[in-house]
Amino acid sequence: DQQVKQNSPSLSVQEGRISILNCDYTNSMFDYFLWYKKYPAEGPTFLISISSIKDKNEDGRFTVFLNKSAKHLSLHIVPSQPGDSAVYFCAAIMGVGGSNYKLTFGKGTLLTVNP
């Protein structure tokens, strides 16, 4: 039951270029989306989020785009830096704001930024 899909297990980019990580979802009940970054031996760390009522959210080098009709979101990192190398998880929430909140993760994409 893969409601949140990250079809690329890995991505490799050069330092300074743009990294684009993609995520697709199947459940139209999701109303909030997040990206988490995870380094080895650490827990997932929140990076950026977007509400389903928006189509773009930007925070410094990170921008998340949401295409609700395509049930697709993407994370853009520009310029990419070697320290961005990590596993990036897409996550989606049902029941935002309520006690029936549930967060579902994708499988993750390993980003490697080469100097």
Add this chain to the structure above:
Amino acid sequence: EPEVTQTPSHQVTQMGQEVILRCVPISNHLYFYWYRQILGQKVEFLVSFYNNEISEKSEIFDDQFSVERPDGSNFTLKIRSTKLEDSAMYFCASRPGRGRSSGANVLTFGAGSRLTVL
């Protein structure tokens, strides 16, 4: 910056033994969660906890699992009789509570407890 603290960082146990994983969520958070990640697989939801009771659990969270908040600060996950397939990284997470702001809905995760069942 407030953080979620988990202990132990790594536990090795024999199959059939009981294990307790401990978590100290962020102090003003109201909702608590356990997730796990088996090596090479995705992070999976186990259970959510609010107002001193389980609000939701996944099908993974069967009778061998239990959670409690014994003293208002700790949040524990107990695995009664461990199996080989319980070997995983277990993450505790918490969030503040109600509302639609990003702050209320972002889970903050601990660094995880690695469980190895032999």
